[in-house]
Amino acid sequence: MKKFSTKHYFKLIAFLIILSTVPVIITGGLSYWQSSKAIVDYSNDEKKQNIYQIQTNVEQVLRYIDLSTTYFIRSAQTREFINQDMNASSFSDFHKLRKDLIHLQTIETGIEDIVLVSFENRWLINNNGLVNLDGDTYEQINTNYLSIPEKSAWLMEEADQIPIPNATKKSCSHYINLVKKLPILSSKPEGLISVIVPICELNEIMAQSNESESFIILDENNQTIAHSNTEYMGEDGYIPDALFNEIDREELEGQFEYQINGTDFKISYQTSNYNNWTYISLVKLSDLHMRSSSIGWLTLSIVSILLIISLCIAFIGSKVLYRPVKKLKDVIYSTGEKHTTPTETTNEFDLIETHIEKLLNQNHLLEKRVQSQVTQLKQLFMIRLLQGKVTKSELPLKLKSFHFSQSWTWITIFSLKIDEIDQDRFNSNDQDLILFAINNLIEDLIPTNERFTPVVINDTQSTIIITECDNEADYTHTINQKVKLIQTKVKELFHLSVSVGISTRFGDLEDANSGFRESKEALKYRLKMGESSIIFYENLNRRYSSVAPYPSAIKNKIFDAIKLSDKDQALIELTKFFDYLDRHDIHHQQLEIILSRFLYELYELKELLGANVESFQSTDMITYYQSFRSIEAIHDWVSNQIILPLIDNVDARDDSKNKKISDKMIRIIHNNYDKDISLDLIAAELHYNPNYLSSIFQKETGYSFSDYLLRYRLNKAKEWLTTTNMSVKEIAEKLKYNNSQNFIRSFRKMEGITPGKYRTQYKTKEA
Numbered sequence: 001m002k003k004f005s006t007k008h009y010f011k012l013i014a015f016l017i018i019l020s021t022v023p024v025i026i027t028g029g030l031s032y033w034q035s036s037k038a039i040v041d042y043s044n045d046e047k048k049q050n051i052y053q054i055q056t057n058v059e060q061v062l063r064y065i066d067l068s069t070t071y072f073i074r075s076a077q078t079r080e081f082i083n084q085d086m087n088a089s090s091f092s093d094f095h096k097l098r099k100d101l102i103h104l105q106t107i108e109t110g111i112e113d114i115v116l117v118s119f120e121n122r123w124l125i126n127n128n129g130l131v132n133l134d135g136d137t138y139e140q141i142n143t144n145y146l147s148i149p150e151k152s153a154w155l156m157e158e159a160d161q162i163p164i165p166n167a168t169k170k171s172c173s174h175y176i177n178l179v180k181k182l183p184i185l186s187s188k189p190e191g192l193i194s195v196i197v198p199i200c201e202l203n204e205i206m207a208q209s210n211e212s213e214s215f216i217i218l219d220e221n222n223q224t225i226a227h228s229n230t231e232y233m234g235e236d237g238y239i240p241d242a243l244f245n246e247i248d249r250e251e252l253e254g255q256f257e258y259q260i261n262g263t264d265f266k267i268s269y270q271t272s273n274y275n276n277w278t279y280i281s282l283v284k285l286s287d288l289h290m291r292s293s294s295i296g297w298l299t300l301s302i303v304s305i306l307l308i309i310s311l312c313i314a315f316i317g318s319k320v321l322y323r324p325v326k327k328l329k330d331v332i333y334s335t336g337e338k339h340t341t342p343t344e345t346t347n348e349f350d351l352i353e354t355h356i357e358k359l360l361n362q363n364h365l366l367e368k369r370v371q372s373q374v375t376q377l378k379q380l381f382m383i384r385l386l387q388g389k390v391t392k393s394e395l396p397l398k399l400k401s402f403h404f405s406q407s408w409t410w411i412t413i414f415s416l417k418i419d420e421i422d423q424d425r426f427n428s429n430d431q432d433l434i435l436f437a438i439n440n441l442i443e444d445l446i447p448t449n450e451r452f453t454p455v456v457i458n459d460t461q462s463t464i465i466i467t468e469c470d471n472e473a474d475y476t477h478t479i480n481q482k483v484k485l486i487q488t489k490v491k492e493l494f495h496l497s498v499s500v501g502i503s504t505r506f507g508d509l510e511d512a513n514s515g516f517r518e519s520k521e522a523l524k525y526r527l528k529m530g531e532s533s534i535i536f537y538e539n540l541n542r543r544y545s546s547v548a549p550y551p552s553a554i555k556n557k558i559f560d561a562i563k564l565s566d567k568d569q570a571l572i573e574l575t576k577f578f579d580y581l582d583r584h585d586i587h588h589q590q591l592e593i594i595l596s597r598f599l600y601e602l603y604e605l606k607e608l609l610g611a612n613v614e615s616f617q618s619t620d621m622i623t624y625y626q627s628f629r630s631i632e633a634i635h636d637w638v639s640n641q642i643i644l645p646l647i648d649n650v651d652a653r654d655d656s657k658n659k660k661i662s663d664k665m666i667r668i669i670h671n672n673y674d675k676d677i678s679l680d681l682i683a684a685e686l687h688y689n690p691n692y693l694s695s696i697f698q699k700e701t702g703y704s705f706s707d708y709l710l711r712y713r714l715n716k717a718k719e720w721l722t723t724t725n726m727s728v729k730e731i732a733e734k735l736k737y738n739n740s741q742n743f744i745r746s747f748r749k750m751e752g753i754t755p756g757k758y759r760t761q762y763k764t765k766e767a
Helices: 002-073 076-082 088-104 135-146 199-206 241-245 285-322 324-334 348-372 374-386 395-401 428-445 472-494 509-523 552-563 567-583 588-609 619-627 631-652 657-672 679-686 690-701 705-723 728-734 740-751 755-766
Strands: 113-118 123-126 129-132 152-158 174-182 191-198 214-218 224-228 253-260 263-271 278-284 410-418 455-457 460-467 498-502 534-536
Touching (some): 002 076, 002 152, 002 191, 002 199, 002 214, 002 263, 002 278, 002 285, 076 088, 076 113, 088 113, 088 123, 088 129, 135 174, 135 191, 199 214, 263 285, 278 285, 374 455, 374 460, 374 509, 395 509, 410 428, 410 472, 410 509, 428 455, 428 460, 428 472, 460 472, 460 509, 472 498, 509 534, 567 588, 588 619, 588 631, 657 679, 657 705, 679 705, 690 705, 705 728, 705 740, 705 755, 728 740, 728 755
Antiparallel strands (some): 113 123, 113 191, 152 174, 174 191, 214 224, 214 278, 253 263, 263 278, 410 498, 455 460
16 A cells, blocks of 8 residues: 555656646746747837937938028028128128028037028128138039039038038038028029038937947938947948948838848838938847847746746645645644644544544633623623614624513613712722722622613713513602612712612613713703712703893802901802702703803902912813712812912912002902093092002002903903893993994903804803
8 A cells, every 4th residue: 555655646746747847838938939029029119219219300400400491591581682792881781691690500400500602693601701702612612512403402521522611610520511502493593502510410319329229321322421329330330331232222111130240230221201311220139139038047047946846846735635634733733732642653533533622622611711701792782882883783683692681661771970989998090990890789789681781981880771660650669779779789888979860761772872861961960969869861850941040149249258358258158159059940051151150250350369279270170160979069169179268368468558559449440440440540549650550550460450440341241241131332331432343342352252242152051
């Protein structure tokens, strides 16, 4: 069996080697052949494009020169000048004509000189000026140019052979010369124009080409006009004439291979329809094949790597296919588990079976561990349910998976908050721990079939209670019984009082979010009801038909007592203030507004008196009352932490002459704010200098006299806006403003809004 297996193993290896290597070799060969062919085709197309680009660049310059020259000589002015005799009287015409010729010579065209010749009047004009034609010059021009059959032609000439005197700077050895007979439409030439361009300009245009390529321009007589990158052809740059004979003039373009000085070149050419010039590109075949060679080496490298990988895969794959269970055994060992039974004596399938049994046991343990986490999952589900994040379609599956009760008559939500933390037993930071302890206590007190999982959300403990009561009396009795049991046990174990808000009953669990909001809304009323409150949302008066007015009279008496440092009277009036709040049926939102307003005005009084109360240093402390759980606690806080320290601070202030004077000034302002009052009038009444009074008042109060008067009047305006029906105009007149617009501007500058909007916002908050 072992021998057979070995034979089968080698057959498997051979099969996998053939299967993996043959496709790689075939693919690599085809890839190289296709890529080499594509590169050669691309290179051929690229050379054609390069020739076309060179032709376009050169002919663009030549056409521009031709068109500009034609436009110049066909102008009426030029035709008129050509027939004139250029003498001293026509100097201005000569100057203008020379200016036009110079204008044609732009940097882009590379024109070195333009020569205008008149045969009839025997003169010549170019960059060097105006000269008369002598006999020899005339004969040379006539012989070289007038014998040309065409009216316009491009000629190639050596710099020394141009018959026009001083026409070139001899910057190049050869020039191309555009010669046009004048006039163009006449059979008898009266003159000519010659535009002389150095061959160097064409070489510069072609010099922008690739360094691994050489370009040649031939005229129709196979005479070389320009040649770029001569170094590419060899040290001498020699081009045999036989090469030019290989070019088929009847074809506009073509390609062929040719050997020059023992080097094989790829020749591409293209003939121009414009002037029958031929543009030739020469590229070494070795350069063309360089890319193919690099791809060949790359392909060979990749194929070699793939072959090595294929061989490795063949050997490894054969072992895997021959002994698949070995991989399973390796996986078992890779987990770090060691078996006591040696692998030589243990059947591999027995080993796998043993491992699977162990996995099943581990799975069983994992299930037990997950069960221990069900409580947290239930709590997370309840939090999402109370926050309205559970969809209706999720509920049946969740109730079933968590084994919750799915039958009930009514559902109610309890929301519980701690009334007061016992500072002797607990720290204020322990509130979260206490809430979780209460949450666990409720789980023990209420059977699982009568509730869902209790949860803690922020500073509130909430529980969904299940009832199966048929009538409202039984329902109310059951709910009260459960709540009192919870309060009693919390009191016994933690020595804490708690208040409970109870939602209205509902039948669908998807309404839990609404019930949760109702229970929290009910808890807000514990501020008025006191500690250990049990508040049913359905028993609350939420219509708010009666709104208690702000007790301004009581507030004023409290403030007067503070100003007079009368502690007893201040505490008596403060008690009346809170009795007023307790006596009236005030909605909790209005109660918060009244308390916030009272504390804000109390803070303003503190600032006005310049007092320093450590527990009431900033406007942030105004909302500190919200941390208390009863009206009595707020009462004690205001009296002990604010009013009494405020009176003590007022008493402790320096009773100097300056304070008395500033107090008198404040008293005068308070009594005469609705009259035409000024610093000068007060100074006259107190028999002091106005500037002296101003400095004292600024030092004692922190405000200038005008700022203090403005603030006091605007505070009075705010009081009238919220407590009376006086119009804005009436208030402005009563506060001695010239007109209501000045009052509105002052009010908006101080408060940020107009008096009308201030009154509207206050009424909205009251509602």
